[in-house]
Amino acid sequence: MKRILVIGTGSIGERHTRCMLATRRATVGICELNPDICRRVAAQYGLAESFTSLDTALEEPWDAAVIATPAHTHVPIARRLAGRGIHLLIEKPLSTSTDGIAELTETVEQGGLHAGVAYVYRAHPGLAAMRRALQAGRFGEPVQVVVNCGQNFPFFRPAYREIYYTDRAKGGGAIQDALTHMVNASEWLVGPVERLTADADHMVLEGVTVEDTVHVLTRHGKVMGSFSLNQYQPPNEILLTVNCTRGTVRFEPIGQRWRWQTDPDDTWHDEPWSPMERDDLFTLQAGAFLDVLEEKAAPLCTLAEGLQTLRVNLAALRAVDGEAIWLPVGND
Ligand SMILES: NC(=O)c1ccc[n+]([C@@H]2O[C@H](COP(=O)([O-])OP(=O)(O)OC[C@H]3O[C@@H](n4cnc5c(N)ncnc54)[C@H](O)[C@@H]3O)[C@@H](O)[C@H]2O)c1
Numbered sequence: 001m002k003r004i005l006v007i008g009t010g011s012i013g014e015r016h017t018r019c020m021l022a023t024r025r026a027t028v029g030i031c032e033l034n035p036d037i038c039r040r041v042a043a044q045y046g047l048a049e050s051f052t053s054l055d056t057a058l059e060e061p062w063d064a065a066v067i068a069t070p071a072h073t074h075v076p077i078a079r080r081l082a083g084r085g086i087h088l089l090i091e092k093p094l095s096t097s098t099d100g101i102a103e104l105t106e107t108v109e110q111g112g113l114h115a116g117v118a119y120v121y122r123a124h125p126g127l128a129a130m131r132r133a134l135q136a137g138r139f140g141e142p143v144q145v146v147v148n149c150g151q152n153f154p155f156f157r158p159a160y161r162e163i164y165y166t167d168r169a170k171g172g173g174a175i176q177d178a179l180t181h182m183v184n185a186s187e188w189l190v191g192p193v194e195r196l197t198a199d200a201d202h203m204v205l206e207g208v209t210v211e212d213t214v215h216v217l218t219r220h221g222k223v224m225g226s227f228s229l230n231q232y233q234p235p236n237e238i239l240l241t242v243n244c245t246r247g248t249v250r251f252e253p254i255g256q257r258w259r260w261q262t263d264p265d266d267t268w269h270d271e272p273w274s275p276m277e278r279d280d281l282f283t284l285q286a287g288a289f290l291d292v293l294e295e296k297a298a299p300l301c302t303l304a305e306g307l308q309t310l311r312v313n314l315a316a317l318r319a320v321d322g323e324a325i326w327l328p329v330g331n332d
Contacts, residue, residue, distance in 0.1 A: 018279065141244055147229075148237065148238075185251075197324045197325075
C-alpha cells in the first residue's frame with residue numbers, strides 16, 4: 001500500500017481522494033487549508049490523517065502526493081514536495097506560467113522521482129484505443145484534427161463564480177480550465193502544437209468576465225488543427241475528430257464510443273466501451289499513477305508534456321490578448 005497525500009480537497013481533490021481509495025492499493029491522507037472542508041472530507045472517507053497545513057502534513061512520510069489546488073499554486077507546492085523526495089501527480093494545467101518549472105524538472109530528475117500531470121483523458125480506454133489504431137497506421141497519416149466541444153458549466157459546476165475559475169491568474173477561463181484537456185488529448189494523438197492563433201471572449205456566463213468561448217487554429221507539424229469550445233450550450237458534447245489520409249476517427253465520450261469510417265460509401269463503425277461513470281476515469285488514472293510508483297509503467301502525461309500543453313495555453317492567451325493578426329475584410 002502506497003501512502004498518498006492529496007493536497008487540496010475541493011471539487012477534484014475530493015474525487016482524487018475517493019478514487020485513490022477505490023483502487024484499494026493506497027492509503028490516503030489529505031491536506032486542505034479550509035478546516036471545514038478538511039474535516040468533512042476526512043470524516044466522509046474515514047481518513048486517519050488530515051491536515052490543514054502543509055508544514056504539519058510533511059512531518060509524516062509520504063510516497064507520493066496528488067496536487068489538486070488551483071493552478072497558480074501547483075509549482076511552488078510541487079517543488080517543495082520534490083525537494084523531500086515525494087513523487088507527484090499534479091492536476092491540470094501544470095501552472096499559469098512557466099516560472100519554476102525548469103527547477104522543478106531538475107529536482108525531479110536529480111531525485112529519480114516520478115512526476116505526471118493529471119490530464120485525465122489519457123486514462124480513457126476509448127481514447128487510448130483510438131490512439132493505438134492511429135499509431136498503428138490503420139487509417140494512414142493524420143492530416144487534420146477537429147475538436148468541437150461545449151457544456152453548460154454552471155450546471156456542472158454551480159460554484160463557478162466562487163472558485164479559481166473567475167481569474168485567469170489562478171487558472172480560470174475556458175482556455176486554461178477546459179480547452180486545455182482537448183489540446184493535451186490532441187497532442188497525445190497527433191503531436192505537439194508548434195504554432196497557433198486564437199479568438200476568445202466572454203459571451204454568456206453570468207458573474208464572471210473570463211472567456212467562456214474560444215476558437216483556436218493550430219499546427220502540429222504538418223497536421224492542421226481547429227478547436228472550438230463554449231461553456232454554456234445545453235448539450236454536453238465532446239467530438240474529437242482526426243482525419244487521416246485513409247479514413248476518419250472520432251472520439252465521442254458522451255456516446256461511449258470511438259468510431260471510424262474509411263469509405264465514403266460506407267457508414268461509421270462504432271467501437272463502444274462499457275458505460276463509465278466520471279469516477280471510473282479518475283480511478284483508472286489513480287491506478288495508472290500507482291503503476292508508475294511501482295515501476296510498472298511510465299506516467300500517462302509527463303511533466304514535459306504538461307509543460308508543452310501549458311505553453312499552448314499561454315500562447316492562446318497571448319493570441320487572444322492582441323498578438324494575433326486580424327485582417328479587416330474590405331470592399332477592395
Ligand atoms: N481533471 C479534471 O477534470 C479537473 C476538474 C476540475 C478541476 N481540475 C483542476 O484541479 C485543480 C483544483 O480545482 P478544483 O475545481 O478542485 O478547485 P476548488 O476550488 O474546488 O478546490 C481547491 C481546494 O484547494 C484548497 N487549497 C488551496 N490552496 C491550498 C494549499 N496551499 N494547501 C492545501 N489546500 C489548498 C482550497 O481550500 C480548495 O478547497 C485546478 O488546477 C483545476 O484546473 C481538474
